[in-house]
Amino acid sequence: MTRPGAQLALSILVGAMLTVEQLVTAGVPLSRFEALVNKRSEPADETLGLYDDQDKVVKLTVGNFNETVLEQNHGSLVEFYNTYCGHCRRFAPTYKELAQQLHAWHDVVIVSAIDCAAEENNGICRTYEVMGYPTLRYMPPGFHPNDQQYGHKIESQKPEEIRNLLAGLVAAENQTVNNTLWPNFTPVIDAEVSLFEGVNSQRQFVALIHEPENSTLAIQTALFLLQWPVVQVRRFNEAAVAAKYKLDTSKDVIALVDRKGVAKTLLPTAPTSEVYSKTIETALTALNFAPRLELLAADDHQQQASTTAKSGALNDIIKEVRRNKHLIYQADLEMAIRTILHNEVPKVNEIGGERLLALQRFLTVLQRYNPLGTNGRQLVSKLKDYVVQFNQQLPGKSFEQELQRLEAKLAPIYSATHFVGCIGSSPHLRGYSCSLWTLFHFMSVQAAKNEAAQDPLEVLQAMHGYIKNFFGCTDCSEHFQAMASRRKIWNVTSKDEAVLWLWEAHNEVNQRLAGDATEDPQFLKVQFPSASSCAQCRRNATTTSTASKSNADITWNKDAVLSFLKNIHNPEFVSRYGVQREELLHETLDTMRQKRQIANVFSDMDMRMGMFLYAFCIIMMVVAFKLFAFKGGYRKKPYGHDMLGKV
Numbered sequence: 001m002t003r004p005g006a007q008l009a010l011s012i013l014v015g016a017m018l019t020v021e022q023l024v025t026a027g028v029p030l031s032r033f034e035a036l037v038n039k040r041s042e043p044a045d046e047t048l049g050l051y052d053d054q055d056k057v058v059k060l061t062v063g064n065f066n067e068t069v070l071e072q073n074h075g076s077l078v079e080f081y082n083t084y085c086g087h088c089r090r091f092a093p094t095y096k097e098l099a100q101q102l103h104a105w106h107d108v109v110i111v112s113a114i115d116c117a118a119e120e121n122n123g124i125c126r127t128y129e130v131m132g133y134p135t136l137r138y139m140p141p142g143f144h145p146n147d148q149q150y151g152h153k154i155e156s157q158k159p160e161e162i163r164n165l166l167a168g169l170v171a172a173e174n175q176t177v178n179n180t181l182w183p184n185f186t187p188v189i190d191a192e193v194s195l196f197e198g199v200n201s202q203r204q205f206v207a208l209i210h211e212p213e214n215s216t217l218a219i220q221t222a223l224f225l226l227q228w229p230v231v232q233v234r235r236f237n238e239a240a241v242a243a244k245y246k247l248d249t250s251k252d253v254i255a256l257v258d259r260k261g262v263a264k265t266l267l268p269t270a271p272t273s274e275v276y277s278k279t280i281e282t283a284l285t286a287l288n289f290a291p292r293l294e295l296l297a298a299d300d301h302q303q304q305a306s307t308t309a310k311s312g313a314l315n316d317i318i319k320e321v322r323r324n325k326h327l328i329y330q331a332d333l334e335m336a337i338r339t340i341l342h343n344e345v346p347k348v349n350e351i352g353g354e355r356l357l358a359l360q361r362f363l364t365v366l367q368r369y370n371p372l373g374t375n376g377r378q379l380v381s382k383l384k385d386y387v388v389q390f391n392q393q394l395p396g397k398s399f400e401q402e403l404q405r406l407e408a409k410l411a412p413i414y415s416a417t418h419f420v421g422c423i424g425s426s427p428h429l430r431g432y433s434c435s436l437w438t439l440f441h442f443m444s445v446q447a448a449k450n451e452a453a454q455d456p457l458e459v460l461q462a463m464h465g466y467i468k469n470f471f472g473c474t475d476c477s478e479h480f481q482a483m484a485s486r487r488k489i490w491n492v493t494s495k496d497e498a499v500l501w502l503w504e505a506h507n508e509v510n511q512r513l514a515g516d517a518t519e520d521p522q523f524l525k526v527q528f529p530s531a532s533s534c535a536q537c538r539r540n541a542t543t544t545s546t547a548s549k550s551n552a553d554i555t556w557n558k559d560a561v562l563s564f565l566k567n568i569h570n571p572e573f574v575s576r577y578g579v580q581r582e583e584l585l586h587e588t589l590d591t592m593r594q595k596r597q598i599a600n601v602f603s604d605m606d607m608r609m610g611m612f613l614y615a616f617c618i619i620m621m622v623v624a625f626k627l628f629a630f631k632g633g634y635r636k637k638p639y640g641h642d643m644l645g646k647v
């Protein structure tokens with residue numbers, strides 16, 4: 001019986017005859033990383049977010065959201081995002097650039113972002129009813145959230161459009177804002193009224209800019225010139241105004257009018273607000289005027305130092321994981337569950353209807369195939385009991401409170417606080433979405449091994465419902481639903497087929513994302529399993545040199561793939577490398593061991609070892625029997641049995 005997985009099992013046995021107990025601990029080498037993370041075992045890593053101190057994006061958290069966004073004398077552009085959402089990652093460079101460009105506007109409108117993947121921010125993302133990620137909203141000055149008003153949604157992700165929409169929203173501000181730097185956005189309509197009436201005496205000039213209908217050219221120029229107290233930008237669209245200052249509005253012209261009413265004509269080279277503002281700045285500089293001085297933000301050297309120390313430790317894990325590419329790690333399974341319970345589910349304001357059903361289904365399946373330790377099993381079971389009581393609406397907040405109550409009661413729950421197999425070579429790569437795949441593969445395999453399970457769709461249905469209703473990566477969720485119906489998820493008729501369905505679907509995603517900006521250069525998206533992990537899985541794997549990324553090039557041996565998947569997801573082979581509280585897991589393994597079919601687990605090596613012991617015992621029995629029989633003392637329980645019992 002040479003199963004394709006046997007080779008893998010043997011390689012994990014590190015070439016020695018290890019018992020199962022030894023095998024499990026053998027997968028857990030302690031490293032420098034352990035020592036480092038042990039110091040701070042709970043709670044889980046705060047996510048690092050997509051923006052750092054070098055960026056001009058204002059980082060919002062629960063700690064500064066109200067004081068930065070609510071009832072301010074400036075507006076706020078807020079991006080609600082999830083660190084792990086691929087689309088958010090692809091959008092991040094654009095948003096950073098936008099923040100950089102619009103930094104000059106920050107006295108009037110700030111560019112900010114909040115990471116909804118950080119658990120501490122749950123309450124805010126829930127209150128603001130964020131349904132997709134990333135979501136951009138504009139909160140005007142004086143903003144206060146209420147049932148009808150959670151900011152003005154900005155539907156574009158193109159920087160030019162965002163800028164344009166934002167400028168329009170800022171200029172539409174109707175109430176008088178208590179902000180002396182707020183530009184006067186009212187268009188000049190009456191050519192006869194003095195431009196300087198009621199204007200602060202600092203302002204030596206008014207720059208008159210013709211603004212065509214639906215354009216924000218002058219608004220944006222005014223915002224770019226906030227640092228120049230000497231000039232006020234005014235927009236106009238009236239022919240009479242153009243006539244008075246002799247401006248040919250068919251060309252790009254600016255009238256720089258001084259307090260005596262003398263107009264100087266400036267000729268910008270292109271009709272963009274950057275060029276317009278630069279043109280005005282150049283003219284003012286030539287007249288010996290200067291902008292206000294900016295306060296420089298103090299550098300945070302300390303933070304940089306600690307980041308460097310940490311990245312050294314991360315490199316150790318990356319090395320380890322790259323050496324054992326096909327291992328499944330306990331830490332990732334736990335991090336997935338933790339993120340689901342702590343972050344994704346509580347963020348939904350009202351869990352009702354289909355969503356509630358999806359949550360109930362998911363928790364039922366998780367309870368059945370739960371990789372957590374004893375306390376974690378109790379937690380999920382009690383949480384499921386709580387959730388199934390509801391049949392209408394379950395507020396996300398109530399779920400969160402119940403979760404916190406149960407965790408406080410049952411603590412400690414989680415043995416891991418970091419991703420391990422799903423670690424990224426940079427903090428913004430891999431992580432949660434990787435662990436979510438891992439968790440569902442794991443559960444699909446456990447279901448296939450569970451003889452009591454009747455419904456072949458149990459895990460796939462739970463996954464589909466979860467991804468559709470809770471997964472915070474909005475474009476992933478949409479892709480997945482489309483793929484599920486194209487690949488006829490509901491036609492899967494056996495549990496083994498379900499394991500393979502998920503494998504094939506995941507490979508389709510891998511193929512689509514190979515070479516994408518979200519790909520981790522240290523963990524390339526290849527068709528899984530790779531030829532080096534499982535040679536038997538590919539029928540024509542001999543041509544490995546042509547590192548084929550395309551599924552079309554590979555003829556799979558599905559029986560071998562199925563065995564391989566069952567093997568790597570075997571709870572006994574799940575690696576505990578990188579967990580901090582291994583003691584929480586021992587009982588779990590014992591429970592799993594009672595349930596599993598022993599023959600599936602032992603490698604050929606173990607079998608030979610077992611036969612040897614068996615033969616040895618028989619010999620001993622014979623010896624014992626002869627000994628006692630010869631002496632005439634017949635006993636009902638010869639010692640041989642006791643010895644067998646100990647094997």
Ligand SMILES: Cc1cc2nc3c(=O)[nH]c(=O)nc-3n(C[C@H](O)[C@H](O)[C@H](O)COP(=O)(O)OP(=O)(O)OC[C@H]3O[C@@H](n4cnc5c(N)ncnc54)[C@H](O)[C@@H]3O)c2cc1C
Nearest residue numbers: 086430433434436437475476479480503506507509523528
């Ligand atoms: C349901 C779902 C849909 C997604 N859709 C998108 C999307 O549309 N766009 C987008 O940008 N991102 C999407 N993602 C995220 C994306 O798939 C990856 O999770 C992310 O890019 C991180 O990739 P990774 O390299 O860590 O490996 P992942 O693809 O996340 O894989 C995780 C681990 O699973 C194993 N594995 C890989 N392939 C297979 C397989 N075929 N069968 C079994 N095990 C496998 C490997 O050990 C791997 O390390 C989606 C995620 C999920 C969970």
Ligand SMILES: *[C@@H]1O[C@H](CO)[C@@H](O)[C@H](O)[C@H]1NC(C)=O
Nearest residue numbers: 062063065066067070144145
């Ligand atoms: C922030 O403001 C909201 C709405 O007024 C309020 O409900 C919440 O308690 C405030 N949060 C903090 C941390 O002050």
Ligand SMILES: *[C@@H]1O[C@H](CO)[C@@H](O)[C@H](O)[C@H]1NC(C)=O
Nearest residue numbers: 168169170171172173174175
């Ligand atoms: C500004 O307020 C006035 C009166 O309240 C209203 O008629 C007008 O539509 C408002 N304009 C904008 C742009 O909101």
Ligand SMILES: *[C@@H]1O[C@H](CO)[C@@H](O)[C@H](O)[C@H]1NC(C)=O
Nearest residue numbers: 072073142176177178179180
């Ligand atoms: C306007 O802001 C200043 C300080 O920024 C504050 O002292 C003043 O009370 C505010 N006025 C109003 C009417 O809110």
Ligand SMILES: *[C@@H]1O[C@H](CO)[C@@H](O)[C@H](O)[C@H]1NC(C)=O
Nearest residue numbers: 168211212213214215216237
């Ligand atoms: C300006 O926008 C409005 C509403 O979108 C539209 O009806 C109008 O035609 C536009 N005007 C021009 C000159 O594009």
Ligand SMILES: *[C@@H]1O[C@H](CO)[C@@H](O)[C@H](O)[C@H]1NC(C)=O
Nearest residue numbers: 486487488489490491492493
């Ligand atoms: C899937 O199932 C539906 C109904 O059970 C059936 O009508 C359809 O033909 C099936 N499709 C495939 C490809 O098996």
Ligand SMILES: *[C@@H]1O[C@H](CO)[C@@H](O)[C@H](O)[C@H]1NC(C)=O
Nearest residue numbers: 540543546548552553554555
């Ligand atoms: C593998 O076999 C398939 C079908 O026989 C063929 O189309 C494909 O080109 C082969 N791939 C390689 C890498 O040999």
